[in-house]
Amino acid sequence: MESQSFLVDSRAADSESYKETSEYAGKKILLKSNFIGKPLVYFTAAFVSVGTLLFGYSQGVMASIIVTPQFKLYFNDPTPHEISIIVSIMEIGALISSIILNNLNYVGIDIGGRRHMIRLGSLIFIVGGFLQFTALNKMQLILSRLIIGFAIGILSSNVTIYLSEIASSGSRGLIGSVQFVFNIIGYSTSIWTNYISTAIFTAETNNWSWRFPFLFQLFFGILLFVGTFIVIESPRYLLNYSDKKPYYKMESLIVLAKIQGKKDFLNDDGVLKEYMSILEHHLVSTLNNDHKRPIWHYFKKYKKRFLVACSALMLAQFNGINIIGYYSCLLFEQAGMLGRKTVLMSGLNSIVYVLSTIPPCFLVDRIGRKKLLLIGAIGMGFSWLCIILIMAWNNPQYTPKLAVLFVIIFNSFFGFAWGPVPWLLASEIAPQSCRTLISSCSTAVNWLSNFIVGYITPILQDKIHYKFYILPLFFCVISYLVVKYYYPETNGLHLEDMASVFYDEATSVRSSSLTSNSHSIKRYNSIPSQLDGLQYQASIISTPSGRFDTSLNNKGNINVTKPLANKTLQSNNPMRDVLLQDDNIEGSDDSQVTPTTNLLTGQQLSVPTIDEFVSSKYSGQLVLRNKG
Numbered sequence: 001m002e003s004q005s006f007l008v009d010s011r012a013a014d015s016e017s018y019k020e021t022s023e024y025a026g027k028k029i030l031l032k033s034n035f036i037g038k039p040l041v042y043f044t045a046a047f048v049s050v051g052t053l054l055f056g057y058s059q060g061v062m063a064s065i066i067v068t069p070q071f072k073l074y075f076n077d078p079t080p081h082e083i084s085i086i087v088s089i090m091e092i093g094a095l096i097s098s099i100i101l102n103n104l105n106y107v108g109i110d111i112g113g114r115r116h117m118i119r120l121g122s123l124i125f126i127v128g129g130f131l132q133f134t135a136l137n138k139m140q141l142i143l144s145r146l147i148i149g150f151a152i153g154i155l156s157s158n159v160t161i162y163l164s165e166i167a168s169s170g171s172r173g174l175i176g177s178v179q180f181v182f183n184i185i186g187y188s189t190s191i192w193t194n195y196i197s198t199a200i201f202t203a204e205t206n207n208w209s210w211r212f213p214f215l216f217q218l219f220f221g222i223l224l225f226v227g228t229f230i231v232i233e234s235p236r237y238l239l240n241y242s243d244k245k246p247y248y249k250m251e252s253l254i255v256l257a258k259i260q261g262k263k264d265f266l267n268d269d270g271v272l273k274e275y276m277s278i279l280e281h282h283l284v285s286t287l288n289n290d291h292k293r294p295i296w297h298y299f300k301k302y303k304k305r306f307l308v309a310c311s312a313l314m315l316a317q318f319n320g321i322n323i324i325g326y327y328s329c330l331l332f333e334q335a336g337m338l339g340r341k342t343v344l345m346s347g348l349n350s351i352v353y354v355l356s357t358i359p360p361c362f363l364v365d366r367i368g369r370k371k372l373l374l375i376g377a378i379g380m381g382f383s384w385l386c387i388i389l390i391m392a393w394n395n396p397q398y399t400p401k402l403a404v405l406f407v408i409i410f411n412s413f414f415g416f417a418w419g420p421v422p423w424l425l426a427s428e429i430a431p432q433s434c435r436t437l438i439s440s441c442s443t444a445v446n447w448l449s450n451f452i453v454g455y456i457t458p459i460l461q462d463k464i465h466y467k468f469y470i471l472p473l474f475f476c477v478i479s480y481l482v483v484k485y486y487y488p489e490t491n492g493l494h495l496e497d498m499a500s501v502f503y504d505e506a507t508s509v510r511s512s513s514l515t516s517n518s519h520s521i522k523r524y525n526s527i528p529s530q531l532d533g534l535q536y537q538a539s540i541i542s543t544p545s546g547r548f549d550t551s552l553n554n555k556g557n558i559n560v561t562k563p564l565a566n567k568t569l570q571s572n573n574p575m576r577d578v579l580l581q582d583d584n585i586e587g588s589d590d591s592q593v594t595p596t597t598n599l600l601t602g603q604q605l606s607v608p609t610i611d612e613f614v615s616s617k618y619s620g621q622l623v624l625r626n627k628g
Contacts (some may be wrong), residue, residue: 024610029622030263031254037261043176044231045163048250049182050224051118051155055094056186057217058148059325060350060616062087064194064213064343067329070201071210075138080458082138089142090452093149093449094156097291098444099153107280113237114162119228121154126221133214133345149447150361151221157443160427161435163467165234166259169494181357184415186220188350191349195343232258236495239278240432243286249616250608252278272607278432281496285433298434304502306486309442312422313335315479317449321382321414322405323457324349332407352408356415374484376417381476383410384469389589391466418479422446429490429498467520 035291065071066083078086092199101111101120111117128147135141167175193213201209236249238252253275257265265271336343340417360372386406390399430438460468488501613622 007406011187012409014531016203023615024624026627027265027266027610028625028627029610029613030625031257031265032621032623033258037473038259038265040261041166041171041175042178042233042360044166046182047227047231048118048162049179050064050220050227051159051496052179052183053119054122054150054217054220054224055156056183057220058186058191059322060088060187061194061213061217064191064346065210067333067342068194068198068210068618069200069412070204070207074207074210075141078138080420081464082460084115084455084458086138086142086145087458088451090149090152091451091454093146094149094153094447095444095451098148098157098440099155101150113163113241114158114234115231116230117154118162119225121151122221122225122228124148124149124217124557125149125624126225127380129214129218129221133211134402135214135216153443153447153563154384156446157436158441160423161439163236164424164495165236165435166232166255168259170365172428173369173424173491176363176427177357177364177420178350180415180420180423181354181361184350184354184357187349188354190217190349191347191350192342195340195347198340198343208230222624225521231460235259235275236435238433239282240277242282245616247616248570249279250613253608254621256616265511266607271332274581275607277496281432285431295437298437300501302431302438302504304435304504305431305498306438306441309426310431310445311482312425313442313446314417314449315475315482316414316422317446317453318472318475319377319414319418320384320410320453320469320475320480321418322450322453323469323472324411330439332400332404336396349404349408349411353411353415353509356412357419360416360420362423364421365491368489370483370487370489372417372421373487374480376413376421377476377480377483381416381473381480381583383407384476386470388466391469423489425487425623428495429502431498432495566573 038484041534066078072078111120126147128149130141132144160176163175163179164172188477190213193216196208197212198209201207201212223306232255233251235252235255236250236257242252253265253271257263257268257271259270260268262268262271283534310514328348332342332345363370366444383406387410390402390406427435427439443547457468471510490501491500493500517549558621610624612618614624
């Protein structure tokens with residue numbers, strides 16, 4: 001029997017019957033656009049990554065501005081406590097929006113898809129950025145940073161989810177790493193913008209020296225806002241909401257075809273395979289009523305996924321990146337540098353930082369996530385140890401130079417590993433039913449950790465000086481141990497197959513839902529790896545030829561009992577290669593049976609037909625051609 005990767009019934013199994021009607025016999029539809037495949041995906045990833053550039057810019061801009069003489073004069077030389085509030089209040093805004101605005105769909109408020117959320121985030125950023133640019137006093141500056149934080153919380157969560165959902169399993173590491181490259185480009189841009197503006201606006205009372213960097217960030221916010229009207233929507237979001245808006249099935253199929261670069265998508269096995277895989281995952285989740293579960297249910301069911309996503313982003317912050325990101329100029333002052341030279345050193349450091357983010361784009365899909373994180377933890381820990389020893393030495397001639405050197409080395413290891421990989425993990429390991437929830441919770445943990453680091457750093461730097469750096473050194477050691485002994489490797493897995501390394505019931509279905517009206521139900525190819533090693537409850541299959549009690553065990557054997565004949569059948573086939581046909585159950589002792597966790601009707605898993613596409617609002621994106 002031919003093997004495929006989706007569920008259909010016998011009436012839908014004929015490849016021609018669901019692709020064409022008599023009116024369109026001998027016809028096929030093709031994508032009209034030639035801007036498809038990798039060029040489209042890479043363009044989209046780069047454009048949407050402007051969202052991460054915004055929060056890289058917002059983080060870096062304060063690192064250089066807080067040491068600008070004109071800024072200090074205008075705001076009456078802020079105390080370390082006031083600087084802590086001004087810098088770190090953005091993280092509070094990001095924390096709030098990560099928890100509340102990103103999860104409105106769980107309380108019945110649907111703002112829209114990933115594009116709409118990114119558009120909302122960019123709009124809020126523009127408002128906050130304008131208030132920051134026009135700040136008249138500390139309160140307005142703090143308020144503007146809070147509003148920008150609201151935007152950053154939305155963008156940092158949704159951009160990473162969006163990119164993971166449009167990328168293939170073989171390029172997800174590359175696409176996910178690109179967004180972090182843009183984050184650090186934003187950070188570097190903010191420092192060099194400040195350095196140039198202070199060189200141009202040199203007068204002691206010329207406030208453009210610090211206002212211009214605030215103004216410049218509005219350009220990127222407007223660019224992202226406009227871009228959300230032209231980029232594609234996430235195909236997984238579209239299928240997840242296709243119950244409410246059936247035409248989303250057609251749009252998701254078109255988007256998948258564009259992503260894979262297949263013009264004749266209704267006749268392409270790759271497009272249909274991914275479409276059916278995503279749709280099956282969604283329908284099983286619906287049968288489980290996952291969309292109606294309380295939030296605590298997801299925390300319990302996917303505990304390890306939550307812990308991995310949240311701990312990765314928490315440790316990334318406690319490893320010390322924003323001690324340098326926010327306060328590099330203060331650190332260099334502490335090491336003996338003065339004036340604009342500290343900003344110049346931060347700028348040079350940021351260039352190396354950007355360059356360090358490029359190798360993981362090509363390595364993360366080759367050597368895996370865990371190995372990168374382990375290398376990064378070792379390199380960062382070594383750097384902090386050297387910084388502590390150098391500053392304890394306190395040699396006026398060598399300490400400043402060596403401090404700069406090991407700060408650059410630290411940033412390089414962070415950019416190589418702990419910068420891109422935690423964001424990638426947080427977005428890729430979550431199941432579709434709670435992907436936004438896991439991503440927003442991990443993002444919230446990131447911003448809370450970010451706030452803690454941003455708030456305590458200037459205070460502790462002022463109180464205990466270099467001894468403060470023992471804390472990030474300690475967390476580098478913890479990071480190594482946690483990754484080595486707790487994190488799974490997710491490299492190369494499809495989003496729908498992540499449970500193969502987390503061992504949770506990603507697609508289990510309650511027995512009360514398992515009824516099919518089709519004549520013959522078939523599960524082709526392999527059972528989703530989410531089902532490995534799990535215990536299954538007994539269920540009932542209803543088919544026209546009778547009712548069958550089934551039970552599955554954790555070794556992959558399936559017991560089928562037909563009550564009327566009082567006959568028990570044993571399937572010795574492994575769970576990864578089982579099939580069901582009614583004819584086999586009745587007379588064969590070695591019948592092949594589908595796990596009841598995956599019984600869906602062909603109607604639910606049908607592909608939109610040519611006539612549906614031709615009569616839809618998407619017809620303008622398609623062209624009708626004769627076959628052959």
